[in-house]
Structure formats: structure tokens, C-alpha cells
Amino acid sequence: MNYHFMKNKHHLYQGIDQEIGEMKSAEHPISDDESDGESPNKDRSDSNQLIQPLGRDITINCLLRLPRSDYGVVASLNRCFRSLVRSGELYKLRRWAGISEQWVYISCSPLEWEAFDPDRRRWMRLPRMPPNDCFMLSDKQSMSIGTDLLVFGKEVMSHTILRYSILTNSWSYCTPMKTPRCLFGAASFGQIAIFAGGVNAQGIVLSCVELYNSETGTWMTLPSMNKPRKSCSGTFLNGKFYIMGGIGSNSVSYTCGEEYDLEKRSWRIIPDVYPVTCVPTSPPLSIAAVNNELYAADHAQRELRKYDKQKKRWVILGRLPEGVVSTNGWGIGFRGCGKRIVVVGTVRGMRGTGTVEIFSWEPVDGVPRWELLASRPFGSFVYNCTVMDC
Structure with a gap:
């Protein structure tokens, strides 16, 4: 990568960071709880161009490396940026370049979902699902x-x-x-x-x-x-x-x-x-694949197990997080999330309230040491949990 490319990329990051900063402090502030929808100020510029001095290829190359939590703001810069995000082109290019982020999607209410970015510890509330009683x-x-x-x-x-x-x-x-x-x-x-x-x-x-x-x-x-x-x-x-x-x-x-x-x-x-x-x-069975190794959660014994490929048997690694409880095995999310294993559960409060907790462990030799990534009021039972990698 030559000097001029690096210099241009530096200017692009500065420009995008400045744009994002301005929009976050303007009439349409961006919070962790806000969705990636369009800003009311979406047509700040009617330009159908990206950043002209840099050209399309360099601009896109740098956009690929932005956190996808910022893509909603990027989409509101102008029509061309919005088209890049909504067409899915950026995500295809990220996949080809080997760039991805793993977000945890959780439902603790029949029609509500939230997404959690474990790298930046950020939450995003999704729109409510369409009302349908059945x-x-x-x-x-x-x-x-x-x-x-x-x-x-x-x-x-x-x-x-x-x-x-x-x-x-x-x-x-x-x-x-x-x-x-x-x-x-x-x-x-x-x-x-x-x-x-x-x-x-x-x-x-x-x-x-x-x-x-x-x-x-x-x-x-x-x-x-x-x-x-x-x-x-x-x-x-x-x-x-x-x-x-x-x-x-x-x-x-x-x-x-x-x-x-x-x-x-x-x-x-x-x-x-x-x-x-x-x-x-x-x-x-609660199973998760991380780094081409297979893990399982035994909710009855509250144990984490790993499959030994050579001996073709399961071995006990240690305990599941102490703060997570299940109802006969239901109400817990156990997923592979990039290089991590994540366990999602709830701590129940009074009158049906509860707090969702997300624990993480990156498999290494030895007993698992669980890290509490996040704790957030969001219901008393985990109905569904999945990880999106894109």
C-alpha cells in the first residue's frame, strides 16, 4: 500500500469521523438504543457522489472498515452512501475482504428484539415485529x-x-x-x-x-x-x-x-x-462451534463440555456462568460468536421484570473464566437468541 493511498485513507477517516460527529450532535442525535433507520436530516447533501477527491474504490475500501453500527449514519450522508448500504454491496465486499462483526440478537419479549455488539459494548433496539396475536x-x-x-x-x-x-x-x-x-x-x-x-x-x-x-x-x-x-x-x-x-x-x-x-x-x-x-x-442440545471446535452446555449439570476429536468423546471443561439460570434447560442462549462462546440469560426481578446478562469466554487451555459483557433491563426470559456474522 503506497504513501498516497495511506494519506488519502487517513483524510477519508477524518472526513467520515467529522461527518458522523456532526450528525450525532445535530438535530438527529444517534444513541446506542437507536436503530439504523434514515435520519430525518437524510438529504444533507443531494450529491450522488462519494468522496470525489479519493475516488470510489478508495472510499469503499475505507468504508468497509467502519463499524457497521455507524452504517446508519453513513447512509444518511447522501444518496450514494445510502445506496451502498441498502443495496448490501458493502456487506458483500466485507465478506470477500474477510471483514466481519458478530452481533448477538436477543428476544426477551414476544415481539421485541435487541442487538448487542460485544466488541464495542453497544446495544441497538430493533423495530417491533408486526402485531400478530397468533x-x-x-x-x-x-x-x-x-x-x-x-x-x-x-x-x-x-x-x-x-x-x-x-x-x-x-x-x-x-x-x-x-x-x-x-x-x-x-x-x-x-x-x-x-x-x-x-x-x-x-x-x-x-x-x-x-x-x-x-x-x-x-x-x-x-x-x-x-x-x-x-x-x-x-x-x-x-x-x-x-x-x-x-x-x-x-x-x-x-x-x-x-x-x-x-x-x-x-x-x-x-x-x-x-x-x-x-x-x-x-x-x-445447546452446541456451539468456535475455531472449528465443538462445545456443548449441559444445563442440568451446569457444565461446559468440549468434544475431543481424537478420542471421540466429550470432556468437561468447567462450569457455566453462575449468574445464569434456566427453566428445565429453557431460557438460555448458548452460541459461538467469532472467537468467543457467549451465554445469555436473565436475572429475574419483581413483578415480571428482569435483567438480561451476556457472558463471554474465548476458549483457551484451562478452566473457563467467564466475563460479564453486559447487563441490561430487558425482560425475565430469553425466548430466542442468535448471532449475526456480517
Whole structure:
């Protein structure tokens, strides 16, 4: 990188920082609780250009390295900046350049979500979900894929999906699955996610599998698993998709898992990958992949475990955070978040109030030492928790 590029990049950062600073102190102040929507002062400049002296390529190269919590302000500088953010182009370029941030998305209320940036310890409140009594009262699952947050629930006669886009800071109804379902196992990898098994509206346990592409908003059918299963857990590890545990037809509890090879488009059974049986009232296994290593939370024993690939068995690393409690295993988020494991739970107060707490540990040798990243009043139960990496 030459001197002139570095000098221009320095001036660009100064210019953007100055613009952001001015807008934060102007009529439309930006707070940690504010969404990434447009500013009322959105057309401060009608210019359709980026920063002309630097050119488009250098300008974009520097914008990629801004925290995405500042993209809402960047989008309000002028129409061209707004188009860059809302088109998703910046996020595609970030992915190609190997730049990403992992945010934790949490729901502690049936129609409310908040996002937390663990690097900058910043919160952002999402818009409320569209009012729908049936959907609000139904059990829900969530998954972050690319720049989308999908929330799966039920309407009166069918399953439905609501989609939140960080590009537009808004909710909309998502294209339904080819085989709508709930109680599935799923995991995301970049802009795709795989959804396996589950149960349909007639109560039939499924073996069918679908892939969602967040860039096209489309579903694709994949080869079915060897066994039908519901209430199972999914993860990506070493470039392959894994499904673990769950309950099959006739309430058969599985200790086996299955591995899906995306290149060969085939499944293979892994026997006794997690020899802890499930019951219909218990939540799916809480698993997280960090640095291509697999971890699990045993809520009953309040223990953190790691899978030993050589010995093909689980070993106990230590305790889960002491401040986090569950209701028979429900009400806790356990997720991989970049190089961290995060555990999300609540401390219950009086009259239904509560405080959500986020703990973090970056796996190293030795006993886990949990760091409290944030504590915030936001309800007394974690309904859903997911991590968006973009």
C-alpha cells in the first residue's frame, strides 16, 4: 500500500469521523438504543457522489472498515452512501475482504428484539415485529443468515416466517419453506443456512432438509437425512453441516448424529456423538462451534463440555456462568460468536421484570473464566437468541 493511498485513507477517516460527529450532535442525535433507520436530516447533501477527491474504490475500501453500527449514519450522508448500504454491496465486499462483526440478537419479549455488539459494548433496539396475536403467542425459533434475521412461528393454520433485514431496518414476511415446519435443527454459514428435520403442521416428524440463501431469499431442497428427527441441533464444522440428538418417530430419542457433505450432497450417520437422551419436554442440545471446535452446555449439570476429536468423546471443561439460570434447560442462549462462546440469560426481578446478562469466554487451555459483557433491563426470559456474522 503506497504513501498516497495511506494519506488519502487517513483524510477519508477524518472526513467520515467529522461527518458522523456532526450528525450525532445535530438535530438527529444517534444513541446506542437507536436503530439504523434514515435520519430525518437524510438529504444533507443531494450529491450522488462519494468522496470525489479519493475516488470510489478508495472510499469503499475505507468504508468497509467502519463499524457497521455507524452504517446508519453513513447512509444518511447522501444518496450514494445510502445506496451502498441498502443495496448490501458493502456487506458483500466485507465478506470477500474477510471483514466481519458478530452481533448477538436477543428476544426477551414476544415481539421485541435487541442487538448487542460485544466488541464495542453497544446495544441497538430493533423495530417491533408486526402485531400478530397468533404469531406472538406461538413458540418461535430464530436464525441469522447473512444480513437477515429469520423468526419462525405459527399463524392459525400454518407456519410462517418473519424476516428482519439490517439493510432496511425493517420486518417483512419471508418466502415460506417448501415444507413448512418447526422444531428443526439449523445452522448458518455466511449467506446460507441449512434447516433439517422438524415437525410439520400435521405433527409428522420429518427427515427432509432445505437450504436458504439470504442474498436471493430463496429455498432449495437438499437430500433428506437418514433418520427423521425433531428437537435436534445443527452446526457447521470444518466446512460440513452436522445434526445432533433429537427425537424420532414414536418418540425414539437419538444419541446419534448425521454429517452432511455439501460437495458430495450426501449424509452419513455418526453413532453416539452425544450420548445424552432427550425427552419431549427438554430443549434441543445447546452446541456451539468456535475455531472449528465443538462445545456443548449441559444445563442440568451446569457444565461446559468440549468434544475431543481424537478420542471421540466429550470432556468437561468447567462450569457455566453462575449468574445464569434456566427453566428445565429453557431460557438460555448458548452460541459461538467469532472467537468467543457467549451465554445469555436473565436475572429475574419483581413483578415480571428482569435483567438480561451476556457472558463471554474465548476458549483457551484451562478452566473457563467467564466475563460479564453486559447487563441490561430487558425482560425475565430469553425466548430466542442468535448471532449475526456480517
